[in-house]
Amino acid sequence: MRIVYIYDAVYPFIKGGVERRVYEIGKRLAKKHDVYWFGLNWGEGSPDGIEFYGVGRWKNLYKNGKRSIGEAIYFALKLLLKFKGKYDIVDCQQFPYFPCFSAKFHSMIRDIPLVITWHEVWNEYWKEYLGNLAIFGLQVERKMSKITENNISVSRLTQRRLYSIGVHSEVIPNGIDFKRIQNVSKKDEEYDIIFVGRLIREKNVDLLLKAVRMVREDIPDLKVLIIGEGPEKERLVKLASILDLSDNVKFLGFLKDHDEVISYLKSSKVFVLPSKREGFGIVVLEANASGLPVITLDYPMNASKELIIHGYNGFVSSPTPDHLAKYIEISLSNRKKFRRNCTKNARRYDWNIIAKLTEKFYERVLSKR
Missing domain, CATH: 3.40.50.2000 (Glycogen Phosphorylase B;)
Known part of the structure; x- marks a missing residue:
């Protein structure tokens, strides 16, 4: 398979849970498959065994302790313009939302199955995060939840919260080495x-x-x-x-x-x-x-x-x-x-086990075509 991951933050330059998941699964799948990663440029080099494409640069992911909305929009636009190549499957991380719409666009015009990996579903938490702008965040999340039938949840909590808004997903947890x-x-x-x-x-x-x-x-x-x-x-x-x-x-x-x-x-x-x-x-x-x-x-x-x-x-x-x-x-x-x-x-949560579960999920998605 030719597998492409989409996430703005890139490990090891940034060391959060989402980028760690992409890195750990990606480098293991790269032993059998061709694996690519579209993100932002944070430093020189590529993650182990993964071919990396940087579509732009941004100084800080966070502004006033929160994820920068400007950065999310910037990455989505850059991805829309600079995504290239032929792939069998696209796995886009759900956060920070806007890039998922760019991924959907390229999925449609290139006829590539799109997978969304969900790390959280915020629902009512948008009120605490955005205050009076909460309805905007909630609507973006709801619209994004409908762009594909191929959804992965990293926890049962996220799976339940997705199900509450009418979205089915399969749980494939994060892991450790x-x-x-x-x-x-x-x-x-x-x-x-x-x-x-x-x-x-x-x-x-x-x-x-x-x-x-x-x-x-x-x-x-x-x-x-x-x-x-x-x-x-x-x-x-x-x-x-x-x-x-x-x-x-x-x-x-x-x-x-x-x-x-x-x-x-x-x-x-x-x-x-x-x-x-x-x-x-x-x-x-x-x-x-x-x-x-x-x-x-x-x-x-x-x-x-x-x-x-x-x-x-x-x-x-x-x-x-x-x-x-x-x-x-x-x-x-x-x-x-x-x-x-x-x-x-x-x-039970070793990354080798998690990578195999992910590989089987991709194979099931492709078998439905």
């Missing part, structure tokens, strides 16, 4: 609690800090590591100081080397992901593969809670500091019990 994680060595310095993620409001790290203050009453020398950058960092550092946690909490910043992130996970005891909204949560699986139980929160738009079997490989907590603190203490006192369960759960 299980073997590579096992080969990474841990750091010398140990931490009790670790968080990895972008420091934005929806990650809800302030609730974690409030829970940490409660846990510290029983564990005075508690050590917490927060890895990541974002517009909330300054506020969170101040909050840690106000809560008298400066000696307990370390803000490490963004790490370019992903193996170093894994190394810090392996040197920690519990991973906490307090997000209000997650399209999947690859880092949950990476933490499990590193032997860590994961605690996440019971929010309606948090798909990462689907990766947790409560009491087996972690906990799904009520979104309050006291409940989160309770599960942190339980996890810290039962590390050996969780370790085997966590690695067993994570093994």
